[in-house]
Amino acid sequence: MKKDTLITYTGRDPEDNYGVVNPPVYHASTITFPSLDEYENRGDNEFDRPQYGRTGTPTQFAFEEAISALHGGFKTVSYPSGLAAIIGAATTFLQQGDHLLMADTVYGPSRIRLANTVLKRAGVKTTFFDPGIGEKISDFILPETKVIFMESPGSLTFEVMDVPAITSVARDKGIITMIDNTWSSPYFCQPIKLGVDVVIEACTKYVVGHSDVMMGSVTLNSSEHYQLVKNMANNYGYHAAPDDCYMALRGLRTISVRLQRHQENAYKVATWLVSRSEIARVMYPALPEDPGHEIWKRDHKGASGLFGVVFTEGNWKAAAALIDGLKHFGLGASWGGFESLVLPAHPEKIRTVNEWPHKTPCLRFHIGLEDPIDLIADLDAGLTRYALACS
Numbered sequence: 001m002k003k004d005t006l007i008t009y010t011g012r013d014p015e016d017n018y019g020v021v022n023p024p025v026y027h028a029s030t031i032t033f034p035s036l037d038e039y040e041n042r043g044d045n046e047f048d049r050p051q052y053g054r055t056g057t058p059t060q061f062a063f064e065e066a067i068s069a070l071h072g073g074f075k076t077v078s079y080p081s082g083l084a085a086i087i088g089a090a091t092t093f094l095q096q097g098d099h100l101l102m103a104d105t106v107y108g109p110s111r112i113r114l115a116n117t118v119l120k121r122a123g124v125k126t127t128f129f130d131p132g133i134g135e136k137i138s139d140f141i142l143p144e145t146k147v148i149f150m151e152s153p154g155s156l157t158f159e160v161m162d163v164p165a166i167t168s169v170a171r172d173k174g175i176i177t178m179i180d181n182t183w184s185s186p187y188f189c190q191p192i193k194l195g196v197d198v199v200i201e202a203c204t205k206y207v208v209g210h211s212d213v214m215m216g217s218v219t220l221n222s223s224e225h226y227q228l229v230k231n232m233a234n235n236y237g238y239h240a241a242p243d244d245c246y247m248a249l250r251g252l253r254t255i256s257v258r259l260q261r262h263q264e265n266a267y268k269v270a271t272w273l274v275s276r277s278e279i280a281r282v283m284y285p286a287l288p289e290d291p292g293h294e295i296w297k298r299d300h301k302g303a304s305g306l307f308g309v310v311f312t313e314g315n316w317k318a319a320a321a322l323i324d325g326l327k328h329f330g331l332g333a334s335w336g337g338f339e340s341l342v343l344p345a346h347p348e349k350i351r352t353v354n355e356w357p358h359k360t361p362c363l364r365f366h367i368g369l370e371d372p373i374d375l376i377a378d379l380d381a382g383l384t385r386y387a388l389a390c391s
């Protein structure tokens, strides 16, 4: 089956459900067994069937089956948020005395909450590396390095990593590789094909697609890794609510058309911004002049609607004049929904490997499903306000 066909079939079984097209929402804590014998002999692998609400309902399994199918993975574990998926996956493979290698451009809380808080308290040391490192990652590997954590393109500044170069070094040394694949989603990138062991999605973004549900997923490339991650999720008591799993599966059905349109609109807005003298840089790997363009083209099937810009001159007062007057861009965290958003980005505050070279404001835009003509007109007026505030 081609990918777009697979998306419409996976994770549902109408014949098992009175012909109803979508899987039902099973609300469950208690799950009963017909006999003592079946209860006592429910098997070593307690995750193969519903046992208790916390370890998974049929609605959760349907969602996980769909994400696994799209990624070509062994199985998926779902979580109540993307950050929960990040923490759950990383703490499965890291313990006291271990060393983590993490890209300098990861999503802020992966660095601040996972590496600098949760893992630090647990006695795990982290070294951050330049996302452009490629096979030179080998220079940073210590005997106690257990995990390499990537995100490509990176958050806020959208550097594209050479993932296969890193996974081939890691595999030779028995190091687990993880990636936050949220920007591309399972629709535009399948990192397991690039050699990654553990693929994390903040499903809150493009999988759900409607800015109304928090969900995360971790897809594993093997039975062994799945058992470890699922067990750890159970240790934490992580549970993905059945209504949220249903909504995420429902969102997934239309991810193909949504992402194609996000890409089309974002490309139009990004190329228009490139032409503007107020903008020094547009950080979007789909642009031919982007430094990560060639690797992005090799490893990804498309570009989502999220990119960054850096201004040629000006300050945050001018940025406020631009942002506060926008009609079609909401100001708020998250992205991946149907609507356009803008957010101030401050890479200079969190990066530690390479100093951020710009002193002018940097903004992140999520381009939604509105008509790009309206978005461009809105930004055009915004850039006029920006220039006026600078003069």
Ligand SMILES: Cc1ncc(COP(=O)(O)O)c(C=O)c1O
Binding pocket: 081, 082, 083, 084, 107, 155, 180, 182, 183, 202, 203, 204, 205, 214, 215, 216, 334, 335
């Ligand atoms: C790249 C990336 N990964 C992970 C997350 C975390 O997802 P959630 O907000 O569902 O916890 C986000 C949220 O913004 C994100 O942008």
